[in-house]
Every structure is written in C-alpha cells, then in structure tokens.
Amino acid sequence: MRMNLKGQKKIINIETSQYPNWKICLINELKNLNSNNVEIDCNDIDLSCTDILELISIADQYNCKIISFCSRSIKTIVSSQSLGYKSQFIIKKPSDNTLKMNEKNITFSKSHFHQGTLRSGEYLDSPGDLLILGDVNPGAKVSAEGNIIIWGRLLGIAHAGSKGNSQARISALHLRPVQLRIAKKVARGPKEKPQLGIAEQARIDSDEIIISPLDAT
Amino acid sequence: MATDTRVILICSGKGGVGKTTLTANLGISLARQGLSTAVLDADFGLRNLDLLLGLENRIVYTAQEVLEEECRLDQALVKHKKESNLSLLPAGNPRMLDWLKPDDMKRIVDMLKEQFDYVLIDCPAGVEDGFKNAMAASQEAIVVTNPEVSAVRDADRVIGLLNTNAIKPVQLVLNRVRPRMMANQEMLSIADVTDILALPLLGLVLEDEQVIVSTNRGEPLTLNSVNSPAAKCYLNIAKRLQGEDIPLINPAEESSGFGAKFRRLMQTKIF
Structure with a gap:
C-alpha cells in the first residue's frame, strides 16, 4: 500500500494482496484519508465500466472526488477513459508476478x-x-x-x-x-x-x- | 508470339514410372491440336526423350551451347520430323553433368516462352540437383506415379517439394493402371493413391504393351492413330490440360465385359 503526497492530490493504491477484494481495500483507504481529491492506482486489477462506477459511488460516500486513474491493465484504462476520467497506462515492470506470467507465456x-x-x-x-x-x-x-x-x-x-x-x-x-x-x-x-x-x-x-x-x- | 506460355514440369521422384513417355506423348498430342509445343529434356545425364521421339540422330546442339552463345536457339531446337508443331531441346550433353544451374534453366525457358504455347520439362528421377534445376523454371507440374507403394511414396515427397517452391497447380497422372489387378485388389486402387497424394487427377493411363513397342521404334503412340488404350489416355490428358471436360475412364468397366476382353485378345495377338 502506497500513499504519496502530490500537491493536494492523494494517490490511493487499490490492491488485493492484503484484502479479500479491491472494494474493502478502497474503503479502508478512504477511511484514513484526509484529502478530498484522489487518484486511484488500480495496479493489475481489471475493472469494467460498472466496476469503476461502483468505485466512484463508494468514493462519493466518503466525500472524495476522483481526479484520475492509473493502471497496468489496459481494460481498466479503457473503462475509466470511456467514463471521461484522466487515465494513465503504466507499462508493466518485470516484477516477480509478471515474471511468472512470462514463463507461462514461454511454455x-x-x-x-x-x-x-x-x-x-x-x-x-x-x-x-x-x-x-x-x-x-x-x-x-x-x-x-x-x-x-x-x-x-x-x-x-x-x-x-x-x-x-x-x-x-x-x-x-x-x-x-x-x-x-x-x-x-x-x-x-x-x-x-x-x-x-x-x-x-x-x-x-x-x-x-x-x-x-x-x-x- | 505466345504470351501466356504454360511451363509444365513432368516429374515423379521414382524412376521408370513413365515421365519421359508421358512427356513425349503429351508433346505430340498437344502439337496435333495445333499448339506449338517444346519439350525440354532436363534429364540430360541419362537423356532419352530424343530416343522416344526418334530424334536422336538429329541433335547437333543443346541448350548448353545456346547459353554459351555458340549457336542460336533455333539451331539447337530439333523439330519433329512428322509433327512440325513439336520441337525438342536437349538441356545438355551427357558428358557435362554439372554445368546446369537453376538460373541457366530459367534463361532457357524464358527463351522458349517467346516462341511456344507449351513448354514441357522432362524432369530427371530423384530429388537432387537435377530435380531442383528442372523445378526452378516451372510454373505448374504434373506428377506421374504408378499404383505401387514405392512410386506413391516418392511422388508424395516430390509434391512436398513442389509445394514448398510454390509451384501450382500440381496435377496427378496415374500411369500403368491394370484394371484387372485393381478389380482383384492386387494393386493400389485409385482411391488409395489419391487419398495419400490429395491431388486432382489429370488422368489415368492404362497399362499397354504397345508403349514398349513404340518406345523402341522411336514413334510415340499418339503419333499414329492406332487403336491403343494408352494412346487414348494420353490424348485425353492433353485435352484435359487444355480445359476440356472429359470424364475419367473407369478401370472397373475396362476390366469386365466382352468388348474389353475381345480387345485385349486382339491386342495381344497382333504383336
């Protein structure tokens, strides 16, 4: 979990490694948040448009405004962009996780x-x-x-x-x-x-x- | 001047299945239909297309001399004595075995293309250099095979090589078919062969003793309108090559019936 100060904007990193799913992770993060503007880092999670709408409504409940998204998943980027949010695609770094996937691809x-x-x-x-x-x-x-x-x-x-x-x-x-x-x-x-x-x-x-x-x- | 010359390779892989006989008879049949035809003997190491055509004694130059500019193409071309539409060009001298390269072959065929409607290339047996040279200049191919396991196996190998060299269409001629043996299942059936080779069948040629006689005489069967089963088959193949729709003979019908038996009897007694 990563929380960076970037001007007024906070970055929330949703991930599923420590939580059963991304929603719980998001809610936990929002509870501890002291800023209204957030950027969501969606990591590798594939999110559809409905998922992102749900994400936004959760953020609304905590009076947070989502400024932008970033993700390593093309699907998430396409979904968030189609809903009119600024989105940044992060190219995958060869972390342990992706290395395993590469090996799979090779076989x-x-x-x-x-x-x-x-x-x-x-x-x-x-x-x-x-x-x-x-x-x-x-x-x-x-x-x-x-x-x-x-x-x-x-x-x-x-x-x-x-x-x-x-x-x-x-x-x-x-x-x-x-x-x-x-x-x-x-x-x-x-x-x-x-x-x-x-x-x-x-x-x-x-x-x-x-x-x-x-x-x- | 012919503009859309068809350059056809006649090959088989295995030796002795009837490549040269088919080339000679197909050449004569096409020429008799009024098409200017050249037969190129690419099997110059063991050349005998000239023997079959009865032109051995008229050969002076070969394609080798043409390419080395020792003579003109029309000097090297041997016109058939009875069928003026047919010309023979030996590719080389049996004593100079390694002079021919695929590029030489292309140059010869390009020259022939300017004058002829059909160029038939008689390919040597095997799949080595001789075959590769002959293949280099060809656009389409006829694969000759016999209803024997070894001939079919070699034909299959050759077809694979033709496919990798983008030669098409490749058509099949099944030579030396003995209807009676096929009916008794002592020989591979037509379906057995086409199942493995998966090629369109251009024609069947029935086994015919007169082929041997005509070879020895140096007069292809199709030259004289003799009533020979093989000659009819060759003529049909030539017509199909021209796009005519002629049904294939049915070996089952050839093997039974009084007429067939009588014809067989006649043919065997005459010679």
Whole structure:
C-alpha cells in the first residue's frame, strides 16, 4: 500500500494482496484519508465500466472526488477513459508476478501449430505440444517434447515426449502409423484398419504403448 | 508470339514410372491440336526423350551451347520430323553433368516462352540437383506415379517439394493402371493413391504393351492413330490440360465385359 503526497492530490493504491477484494481495500483507504481529491492506482486489477462506477459511488460516500486513474491493465484504462476520467497506462515492470506470467507465456509459445499435410520426407519437431491440422503421410515424421494431436490421419511416424516425458500422448482422427514412439518406447503401428470415424489416442500404460478410442479416456 | 506460355514440369521422384513417355506423348498430342509445343529434356545425364521421339540422330546442339552463345536457339531446337508443331531441346550433353544451374534453366525457358504455347520439362528421377534445376523454371507440374507403394511414396515427397517452391497447380497422372489387378485388389486402387497424394487427377493411363513397342521404334503412340488404350489416355490428358471436360475412364468397366476382353485378345495377338 502506497500513499504519496502530490500537491493536494492523494494517490490511493487499490490492491488485493492484503484484502479479500479491491472494494474493502478502497474503503479502508478512504477511511484514513484526509484529502478530498484522489487518484486511484488500480495496479493489475481489471475493472469494467460498472466496476469503476461502483468505485466512484463508494468514493462519493466518503466525500472524495476522483481526479484520475492509473493502471497496468489496459481494460481498466479503457473503462475509466470511456467514463471521461484522466487515465494513465503504466507499462508493466518485470516484477516477480509478471515474471511468472512470462514463463507461462514461454511454455505456451513452445507449442507448435501446423496447418497442412506433411508429406513423405518432411519432418516436424516441436519443443512443446504439437497440433497438426492435416495428414501425416507415410514417410513423414513428427516429434514433440509434449503431446501430439493430429486433426487428420497419422500414417507416418510420430514421437511424443521426445525428451523422455512418458506421460505424453499421441491422438489422431485416424491413427494408423508406421511406427509410434512415446518417450523411449517404440511400437509398430496396428496392422488392422481402425474403425472409421473414431479418434484414437496412444499412451503408455504399464510400460507398453496402447491405443484406445479417445473418448474412453 | 505466345504470351501466356504454360511451363509444365513432368516429374515423379521414382524412376521408370513413365515421365519421359508421358512427356513425349503429351508433346505430340498437344502439337496435333495445333499448339506449338517444346519439350525440354532436363534429364540430360541419362537423356532419352530424343530416343522416344526418334530424334536422336538429329541433335547437333543443346541448350548448353545456346547459353554459351555458340549457336542460336533455333539451331539447337530439333523439330519433329512428322509433327512440325513439336520441337525438342536437349538441356545438355551427357558428358557435362554439372554445368546446369537453376538460373541457366530459367534463361532457357524464358527463351522458349517467346516462341511456344507449351513448354514441357522432362524432369530427371530423384530429388537432387537435377530435380531442383528442372523445378526452378516451372510454373505448374504434373506428377506421374504408378499404383505401387514405392512410386506413391516418392511422388508424395516430390509434391512436398513442389509445394514448398510454390509451384501450382500440381496435377496427378496415374500411369500403368491394370484394371484387372485393381478389380482383384492386387494393386493400389485409385482411391488409395489419391487419398495419400490429395491431388486432382489429370488422368489415368492404362497399362499397354504397345508403349514398349513404340518406345523402341522411336514413334510415340499418339503419333499414329492406332487403336491403343494408352494412346487414348494420353490424348485425353492433353485435352484435359487444355480445359476440356472429359470424364475419367473407369478401370472397373475396362476390366469386365466382352468388348474389353475381345480387345485385349486382339491386342495381344497382333504383336
């Protein structure tokens, strides 16, 4: 919580780390306030127009006039600006909190999405999950450190969990690969034709790669 | 002067599936429709398009000499003896294997574009430099394959390479179709092939012993209006290439029926 003197104007920093929600934080701050003009620092909190109207009415009850808003959330800035308040967007500093979010983003962007058919001789590798919208033809190979999902036919070679993740799975609308690999396990594809129209999934179960209909898992 | 020349690459990946035979017959068929056509033999290491066309003894210069300005283009072009609309240009000499670069190919094709309606490029087998050179100058492609697993696999590889080089449209010709074997499911069916390759089918060519005879004679089947099943298929492909809507033959009908059996009997006895 931060209270700065800026001429006559007081800055109220609403945050939810010490309070169950921002409203209680705001009311507590207003109780201890000895100025009528306030700026609200909304931190990372996303506020809609209705939230901001509510915020203003709370401030009214304590005879406070809100001069301006500042926030790190674009949504809050847009809401406050649309209600005619002076608003300042604060660019996020890499605090601990945002660092965690960045890490999350990185793992998300590791996933790979490919649209189109992979033809013989082509090879696709992903450091995360791999989603393919198209067929994997015989002679083509796909591998991923995470799961592989194929919205199409798998007729080539697929290797999920290529860095050793034995929880990885391979799913396809039509699973008839030449060879399947999950982590360090290798299996030859099923010889019998799979039933049409049933998506299937391969995973490791008691040290063996098994294939089962996708909806049964 | 032709303004909208179509430069078509005829390729397959695997060797021996019928690239050169298709190039020769397609060239003749297009020429007979009155279109000025050039066939460029990009497979100059093992060149035999000239053999199929019966023009081996007329070759004096190749594209190599044209580019080195040792001769003019019209000196290197070999006009077909019976079909004057068709010209052959060998890309190079079998002894000079590494002279051709993708840029050379573009220059040759640009020269040919000024005179011809169609430029058919007979691509070498494989996916190495020879293929890359031949591909460099092409706008569209015909992929030839047989109903065999290995040919389909190689065609798939080639199609992938064509796609990454933005060559389109890519169309498919399924060569050496044996209707009886297909009916008995001893051969990959048309659906099996098109399922994997996912290309529009430009045509089927039926297996025909006369192809061998015509190759050895140096007279493409389509040159003489013989009653050969393969020749009809080649003619249909040429017409479809021109935009005519001709239905594909149905191998199931070809394999059964008295007429077909009789024709088969006739054809095998004649030669």
